[in-house]
Amino acid sequence: MTRLRGSILMLAAALASGCGQLPSDPEGTLERVREGHVVRIGLVASKERSLQERQFVAELASTLDARVSLETGAADEVLGRLEEGKLDLVLGEFHRSSPWDSRVTFLPALKKSGGDKTRTVLAAAARNGENGWIALLHHHASLLEQGK
């Protein structure tokens, strides 16, 4: 019980000191992008890049004041590299019931987007748990949803 009370006090103190930055990233993605001025984006190989995708990348780069480092590959390949933390973001068309749904975080959420389950959706994926980074992406994710 005292241990619990102690940890609550500690958390309250921590809360008072840094409330503005919540949530932050366990692996520091957002901080690294902001300080290094590079955002590493993986693109799922496809015939052509859509307008929304390009807009999204451009807006993100200008918001973060960062250069974009692009790499292209098969979905499993780039998502795997995202999961390992070698990429910050993956963009592509994904199935609504993607097996990757629990291993990475899709924005906008694939499950929530209703309609035909067999169709694919343009979505951005981030590494699980990078909650500050995800919150920032979330803010711009509406660009991806438009005009479908």
Next chain:
Amino acid sequence: MTGTLPSPVLADLGRAKRLEWWTLGWMLSVVVVMYFAMGSSQAMKTALIEDFLSLIPAAVFLIAHRFERKEPNGRFPFGYNRVHSLAALIAAVALVGIGSFLLFDSASTLLKREHPTIEPVELFGREVWLGWVMIAALVYSVVPPVILGRLKQPVAERLQDAVLDTDAMMQKADWQTGLAGIGGIIGVGFGFWWADAVAAGLISFSILHDGLTSVRVATAELVDGTPRSLGKDDVAEDAHKLIQALETRYPGAKVRLRESGRYIHAEVVGVDADPDFDIESAWPGEPEHSWRLVQVAFVPLRGTRSPLQPAPSTP
């Protein structure tokens, strides 16, 4: 059976029943609030399973209470008192279930190094981090169990009611997991992905301890063990006193006590029935608990045998 109960006990039983209905109502409201706060997140599944499990003790208390009031009949000549013992076991298993579930869930999160994702949500046209919504819901979820648990504890004590006592422990588990959850989400907000799992894991040990003790007490009751103290696996003080009083009164006799629901049955083995015996004056413990003793049976030695000992060889 309840017809012979003293009025303060009847009043407490009524209070216990009302508290359990309140528990069902409030905890269901918590389930609804949590459901809306958690959205489709992974944490929601855990929280919902937990909340539903936590309704079990209150539900089985009310079901058992309904049975207990039924008169004995040809098919159940001893009445339905023991339904309460069965309810105690079910409630205890539910508590163990929550404890093990929490422990398993947090251990697997830590082992798999799963980083919990908590996304922002749209709320009244603004983007809000879901963590804040979850914390608000958890704060709400902590209040009813703290109050209900506190109100139940003294009633359980007076009634020596194992189900109500286990349910009070369940409420303790509820508010502790709620607080742990708040700490965990704030921790996750600060980038400590393990905070939620560690907080839940720490709490799970105390819940498991409470649950396993309750299971032992309830099992003892179902296998005719000597009555245990409330919430502990030790023989109750009242039981010690009763055994001593009866053995002093009938030297050479062996006294066996067992619990049937809230009630105590005694057997005095090795003496013939005492025609002067009066159950009203037989209780040596606290007078306000004397209602628990409902039967004293005399069993002459020739009227009992142990299946464990070899039968005496017939000449």
